[in-house]
Amino acid sequence: xxxxxxxxxxxxLSGWGRYPVQSCHIFRPEKRSEVTATLxxxxxxxxxxxxxxxxxxxxxxxxxxxxxxxVLLNRFLSFDSSxxxxxxxxxxxxxxxxxxxxxxxxxxxxxxxxxxxxVGGAIATDIHGKNHHKEGSFSNFVRDFRLLIPGGExxxxxxxxxxxxxxxxxxxxxxTGVILSARxxxxxxxxxxxxxxxxxxxxxxxxxxxxxxxxxxxxxxxAWIDGLATGKALGRGVLMRGNHAVAAxxxxxxxxxxxxxxxxxxxxxxDFPSGTLNRLTVKGFNTAYYALHRNLTRQLVSFEKFxxxxxxxxxxxxxxxxxxxxxxxxxxxxxxxxEGLRAILDRLARSGRASFLAVLxxxxxxxxxxxxxxxxxxxxxxxxxxxxxxxxxxxxLDRMTLDHGGRIYLxxxxxxxxxxxxxxxxxxxxxxxxxxxxxxxxLLSSSLARRLAIVETHV
Amino acid sequence: xxxxxxxxxxxGIGRALAAEFASHKYDLVLAGRxxxxxxxxxxxxxxxxxxSARAQSFDVLNFEGMESALTTCLAPxxxxxxxxxLSVGYLGDQETARNDLHEARRILDTNFTGSVMALxxxxxxxxxxRKGFICALSSVAGDRGRESNYLYGSAKGGLTTYLQGLRxxxxxxxxxVITVKPGFVDTRMTYGRPKLFLLAPPEAVARSIYNAVQRGxxxxxxxxxxxxxxxxxxxxxxxxxxxxHT
Numbered sequence: 001x002x003x004x005x006x007x008x009x010x011x012x013l014s015g016w017g018r019y020p021v022q023s024c025h026i027f028r029p030e031k032r033s034e035v036t037a038t039l040x041x042x043x044x045x046x047x048x049x050x051x052x053x054x055x056x057x058x059x060x061x062x063x064x065x066x067x068x069x070x071v072l073l074n075r076f077l078s079f080d081s082s083x084x085x086x087x088x089x090x091x092x093x094x095x096x097x098x099x100x101x102x103x104x105x106x107x108x109x110x111x112x113x114x115x116x117x118x119v120g121g122a123i124a125t126d127i128h129g130k131n132h133h134k135e136g137s138f139s140n141f142v143r144d145f146r147l148l149i150p151g152g153e154x155x156x157x158x159x160x161x162x163x164x165x166x167x168x169x170x171x172x173x174x175x176t177g178v179i180l181s182a183r184x185x186x187x188x189x190x191x192x193x194x195x196x197x198x199x200x201x202x203x204x205x206x207x208x209x210x211x212x213x214x215x216x217x218x219x220x221x222x223a224w225i226d227g228l229a230t231g232k233a234l235g236r237g238v239l240m241r242g243n244h245a246v247a248a249x250x251x252x253x254x255x256x257x258x259x260x261x262x263x264x265x266x267x268x269x270x271d272f273p274s275g276t277l278n279r280l281t282v283k284g285f286n287t288a289y290y291a292l293h294r295n296l297t298r299q300l301v302s303f304e305k306f307x308x309x310x311x312x313x314x315x316x317x318x319x320x321x322x323x324x325x326x327x328x329x330x331x332x333x334x335x336x337x338x339e340g341l342r343a344i345l346d347r348l349a350r351s352g353r354a355s356f357l358a359v360l361x362x363x364x365x366x367x368x369x370x371x372x373x374x375x376x377x378x379x380x381x382x383x384x385x386x387x388x389x390x391x392x393x394x395x396x397l398d399r400m401t402l403d404h405g406g407r408i409y410l411x412x413x414x415x416x417x418x419x420x421x422x423x424x425x426x427x428x429x430x431x432x433x434x435x436x437x438x439x440x441x442x443l444l445s446s447s448l449a450r451r452l453a454i455v456e457t458h459v
Numbered sequence: 460x461x462x463x464x465x466x467x468x469x470x471g472i473g474r475a476l477a478a479e480f481a482s483h484k485y486d487l488v489l490a491g492r493x494x495x496x497x498x499x500x501x502x503x504x505x506x507x508x509x510x511s512a513r514a515q516s517f518d519v520l521n522f523e524g525m526e527s528a529l530t531t532c533l534a535p536x537x538x539x540x541x542x543x544x545l546s547v548g549y550l551g552d553q554e555t556a557r558n559d560l561h562e563a564r565r566i567l568d569t570n571f572t573g574s575v576m577a578l579x580x581x582x583x584x585x586x587x588x589r590k591g592f593i594c595a596l597s598s599v600a601g602d603r604g605r606e607s608n609y610l611y612g613s614a615k616g617g618l619t620t621y622l623q624g625l626r627x628x629x630x631x632x633x634x635x636v637i638t639v640k641p642g643f644v645d646t647r648m649t650y651g652r653p654k655l656f657l658l659a660p661p662e663a664v665a666r667s668i669y670n671a672v673q674r675g676x677x678x679x680x681x682x683x684x685x686x687x688x689x690x691x692x693x694x695x696x697x698x699x700x701x702x703x704h705t
Contacts, residue, residue, distance in 0.1 A: 005552070006651075007647065007649075007650040007651025007652060008650075008651045009650065009651050028647075028650055030469075030470050030471075030474070030646075030647055031469065031470070031493060031496045032495070032496065032499075033493065033496075034647075075499045075500060075502065075503035076502065076503045076506040076507065077499060077502050077503070078502060078506075079506055089499070100506065100507055
């Protein structure tokens with residue numbers, strides 16, 4: 001009989017947005033058996049899984065309760081080099097997958113704006129990328145996963161096995177169980193580059209029209225919108241759309257097309273102006289940013305710069321306290337999308353709380369995940385400065401979003417109210433039914449889950 | 460490709476060492492109690508570094524089966540086996556051990572008796588080959604017995620002395636013996652325990668150990684400054700030390 005001492009540390013913890021900060025009891029299992037032991041230990045009322053902590057709010061926090069930190073549960077388990085199916089533990093990061101598999105010609109079919117998210121987190125928030133209009137969300141490329149539920153059982157979940165649990169877990173914010181491992185379908189690529197067309201849009205109408213007209217030609221599409229522009233220029237921005245580059249697209253000097261370039265000396269690239277964030281005022285930055293971009297076609301950009309332009313900057317930026325902003329992301333349905341976007345951008349600009357860069361993408365059809373965020377239409381992500389009256393203001397935006405049939409992205413949320421959430425996510429009750437069946441004792445919970453009344457508050 | 464045997468590869472320093480050796484293209488024999496975990500570790504190291512890793516069962520407390528378990532680890536590796544690392548430890552609960560002889564026994568058996576028995580078997584193997592290295596994880600705790608962990612400390616202290624003797628014996632046949640004395644390392648052994656300081660990441664510790672093995676060091680403190688700290692600790696006169704709360 002082996003005595004197992006389960007250690008945990010008690011620390012203030014927060015999401016990427018640094019709000020809220022809560023004291024949590026953090027467990028750091030090194031092996032699968034330790035996760036089970038932790039859940040059964042009775043040391044805490046409840047537990048939530050945590051990966052790399054890139055959600056902005058309280059999705060991976062559990063106030064004065066347990067957090068299971070997956071940092072050491074990060075092994076690759078198997079890889080089929082003919083089919084591109086990778087099996088790995090939930091704590092493996094997308095960054096690691098790229099590091100080891102891009103050189104072998106495999107990439108992630110869906111990737112968010114940062115590569116520092118775990119596979120478990122990617123499934124639990126059903127992340128999306130710049131290609132949702134064509135490929136849908138991350139779960140489309142998840143073959144199956146092993147879910148540890150309270151009681152110690154491990155369920156193999158897929159579209160054909162335990163399917164209801166599969167779709168509850170996709171977007172389920174970690175509340176159905178602990179994702180121990182998953183099998184992902186990677187995508188074959190022949191280079192580490194994307195060729196990009198840049199196109200300016202003088203206002204929202206033009207941005208939306210251009211995206212709708214020609215997005216079909218592009219694998220990836222995103223628009224950077226000036227959140228400060230008003231009047232006729234409301235929603236002006238730069239569209240950045242691209243496709244994976246093939247070897248023929250690359251200049252001769254690129255000897256290994258799959259090697260990530262260190263610098264990008266030869267690229268007329270989408271270089272997020274790192275120095276400028278400090279020197280220029282936000283308004284000045286936006287104007288300059290818009291002005292500096294010209295319509296350019298077929299620019300070669302490294303995957304790093306195209307998919308993760310902010311990782312390098314925000315790494316240090318956020319480490320030094322990007323306390324100034326909260327992230328706010330919504331999805332609006334196709335029918336009311338234009339009007340909704342216009343209304344929200346307008347409200348934002350007039351409030352004087354403008355964000356400096358807003359990101360606009362189109363969404364394809366919603367997936368079957370019960371609490372999954374994307375729905376056919378548009379998604380807008382904003383950085384809103386922290387200032388007096390911020391929370392009531394966000395609630396006002398929530399109401400506007402709701403009025404237009406839209407919803408909030410839980411991975412970025414910290415302030416949404418339970419009643420608004422319930423109105424935004426019609427599948428909440430079916431989710432609750434499955435969640436309660438998997439977890440009758442309420443062992444799985446998070447601060448977000450209690451705030452949004454997804455699960456009951458523990459005593 | 461050269462290979463190395465790591466006993467205690469499932470967790471902590473052993474696990475970090477497995478990754479470190481793999482990154483230098485060593486094939487691995489990974490031994491421990493949890494075969495499923497070791498297999499996951501093997502698969503991971505293969506996928507990351509392209510090295511082949513074999514999982515073997517090994518329990519430092521299984522005295523009866525020690526010889527055959529180790530033979531199974533050593534024999535198939537053959538001549539490519541450059542050396543072996545014993546990364547096994549049980550800090551236990553000193554408080555409990557004062558009253559519970561089972562706990563006390565476990566601390567002593569894991570850190571001293573079982574470890575020494577394993578090293579005895581390894582010594583025989585490498586002595587026959589007349590080359591290679593044996594590296595064992597002791598602890599700075601073995602440098603001086605102190606109030607809060609003297610059971611663990613004395614076991615590790617005994618281990619250190621054993622390793623000195625082993626080094627002496629095996630030097631004559633060209634086999635190196637490396638004693639590693641880590642301070643506090645950020646692993647399961649220390650996670651959540653209060654009043655720790657200078658917590659070293661296991662990856663950094665593994666790198667130091669790898670370098671020490673390559674350079675044929677005798678005794679390494681990891682990180683290096685523990686050598687200085689323990690030197691000072693050792694020089695405190697006993698009459699004074701006994702009055703402190705350590």
